[in-house]
Amino acid sequence: MKHIWFVAGTDTEVGKTVVSAALLTAANRLGLQTIGLKPLAAGCEETPDGLRNDDALQLQQAASVRLSYDQVNPIALQAAVAPHIAAGEQRLSAERIVAYCRGALMQRADLVVIEGAGGWRVPLNARETLARVPxxxxxxxxxxxxxKLGCINHALLTAEAIARDGLQLAGWVANQVDPNMVCFEENLQSLKDRLRAPLLGTIPWLDQPACDRVADYLDLSRVIEVDRS
Structure with a gap:
């Protein structure tokens, strides 16, 4: 069975990329074939090979199925701002992004991780947000x-929006982005009590959150069945 997940965050800079790469790494350890996609990336650097985004490169490296950079990140925008602003005259659309994703999905894989950009309601154009893609x-x-402070509100609002959009919350990951967060355990328990989805892992503050290390804190057994025969 092929699993396809859209990875969203409660905000920007919450660790979507390192968690996405760690999900791929954890699945690789289970012997699964994995693909990582970052179909839309704002904040790319000019290289001899064209625009490149660090997040997309991390996913490309973490996945076991080797895809070209253009398959992993077909829409690369240079400015590190909201995608609809970074795109300038280039019109973004959910259908175009979905078409790129479906092209990559023709490759054989057990788990595909599609990382979003920013939060759940990041605009693509005047009518659509990135949520339209999943x-x-x-x-x-x-x-x-x-x-971090405010995470309960952000998480519950995002979960409500996901449900309102008719989508399943397959699971969630708690990523400590504030090393000095007050009442971390109490906040975590509040989220456990309120989010109706499996907790796939609790990642403590890490000075160097490499995907191999973050994967140690993830447990995919509640959402993926692995044939060990």
Whole structure:
């Protein structure tokens, strides 16, 4: 069975990329074939090979199925601002992004991780947000919660929006982005009590959150069955 997850965050800079790469790494350890996609990336650097985004490169490296950079990140925008602003005259659309994703999905894989950009309601154009992509694809969402002051409100609002959009919250990951967060355990328990989805892992503050290390804190057994025969 192929699992396809859209990875969303409660905000920008909450660790979506490192968690996405760690999900791929954890699945690789289970012997699964994995693909990582960052179909839309704002904040790219000019290289001899064209625009490149660090997040997309991390996903490309973490996945076991080797795809070209253009397959991993087909829409690369240079400015590190909201995608609809970074795009300038280039019109973004959910259908275009979905078409790119479906092209990559023709490759054989057991788990595909599609990382979003920013939060759940990041605009693509005057009518659509990036949330329209998982809606059109009808795929479940994994939510990365940046554990910091305000995380309960951000997480519950995002989970409500995901449900309102008719999508399943497949699971969530608690990522401690504030090393000095007050009442971390109490906040974590509040989220456990309120989010109706499996907690896939609690990631403590790490000075160097490499995906191999972050994967040690993830447990995919509640959402993926692995044939060990």
């Amino acid at each position: 809606q059109l694809m009808e795929i479940p969402v994994v939510l990365v919660v940046g554990m």
